[in-house]
Amino acid sequence: MTSLWLDRPGLPASDPLPVGERLDDLVIGAGLTGLTTALLLARAGRRVAVIEARTVGAVTTGNTTAKLSLLQGTKLSSILRKQSHAVAQAYVDANLEGQQWLVRFCADHDVPVQTRDAITYAAEIHQVEEARNEHDAARSLGLDVRWHDQLDLPFTNHGGAVLADQYQFDPLDVLTALASQVREHGGTIHEGHRVVSASKTGLPTVHLDDGTELTASEVILATGTPILDRGLYFAKLEPLRSYALAFDFATTPMPMSLSAGQPSRSIRDVPRADGTTKLMIGGSGHTVGRTRSEASHVDELREWTARYFPGAAETHVWSAQDYQSHDGIPYVGALPRGGGRFHVATGFDKWGMTNAVAAARNLTASLLGEPVSWSKPMARRITRPQGAAKIAELNLSVGAYLAKGLVTAELKDVPDSPPEGAGVVGRDGLLPTGVSTVDGQTCAVRALCTHLGGVLKWNDQEKSWDCPLHGSRFTPDGEVLEGPATRPLRTS
CATH class of the missing domain: 3.30.9.10 (D-Amino Acid Oxidase, subunit A, domain 2)
Structure with missing residues (x-):
């Protein structure tokens, strides 16, 4: 399941963690949103670091179809069925700016x-x-x-x-050029470090999975879906x-x-x-x-x-x-209950090539005190009845799948070793257990998502445990792949 874009050697290497350094900005996520944001801030003379749980482009950007289209x-x-014409126009204006910025960047840095x-x-x-x-x-x-x-x-x-x-383009060509430019302007990129939590007492501090702590004046969540629950975005996405x-x-x-x-x-x-x-x-x-x-x-x-x-x-x-x-417009701006120092960009709905750059422009312009003209109409959007109905539908379906998952797990037996490539969720004592066999390796994990406890489903194409509630995904042995979850599954 390696994408055409990621099937290449020579991707950008990782830098040593900036432990103990005073950062202006800490960007979480090294996809198109994160690296563009980091570059714009680094160009402004700020001390910027990018933290990536896996590798540059490993999640959405490295798996996109890479269409840069309006x-x-x-x-x-x-959008027009759910929002005003002014909001829809601001969306188009933002995407146009994102598109043209990226086309210029590619021309300047020899990206085909x-x-x-x-x-x-x-x-x-x-x-x-x-x-x-x-x-x-x-x-x-x-x-x-x-x-x-x-x-x-x-x-x-x-x-x-x-x-x-x-x-259209190859998105890893773009990420490679962005990473190079981030470093040329003094920024750093740190792969293989997952953020598991953050605190806002004083300056924002993020906590990594190995116990390391990093502090910055501002934290930008560019992780597909926010990995901090303060804004409750998981209930609106x-x-x-x-x-x-x-x-x-x-x-x-x-x-x-x-x-x-x-x-x-x-x-x-x-x-x-x-x-x-x-x-x-x-x-x-x-x-x-x-x-x-x-x-x-x-x-x-x-x-x-x-x-x-x-x-x-x-x-x-x-x-x-x-x-x-819920209404097709991305969520971009300050994270609620983040003390004004945590920022988020999410909800690109499969159109991240333009929206990622627009979000980066929006976030950095706000941080640098020069907000873009189209940000206000999008920020002031009103949740109309159709949008409210969509939020209700999302959360009703989550409740239904939570109940369905618990019943399904209760009725199944857990085999000692499923067939090659297969995975089964069933009862082993009081809690659901997931057992899978991949490449001859049988693994047993507690089949409850570490985000909000959804019963996981085996993905027979990608050989992963997927949560039907909010989209967290885990490897057969329980490591986090993506989604709002930040902690691995318990092993059984």
């Missing part, structure tokens, strides 16, 4: 970028209305989209909206998992296409440094931990690709996790 599926029409049309297309006749609604929403927000009743694409479609001159495959396939440059409905299909070409071009197919998303079989979603993408791109030879398969806010 046409984002049916995103804009969805390809220009492509972006398309939201109707895969079925019943999706035409959704695609047309997105066309109308985008035009009302100043984007020069065009409607085509039929698109020249190598798969079935019923027309769609087209926005010319958008961009839906964790989503989607899949991508790369293929060897002789193709000319093609538009970045995304279907308007479900099951989603995302298509782009991927030029490589050796002169070849790969085909990338993504989609088939679902809420984390709430599907019968993750592997079945990957099989759907394989079958679809074989139908429309016969002869394509699979080289990589992977998945990504993203978080959707």
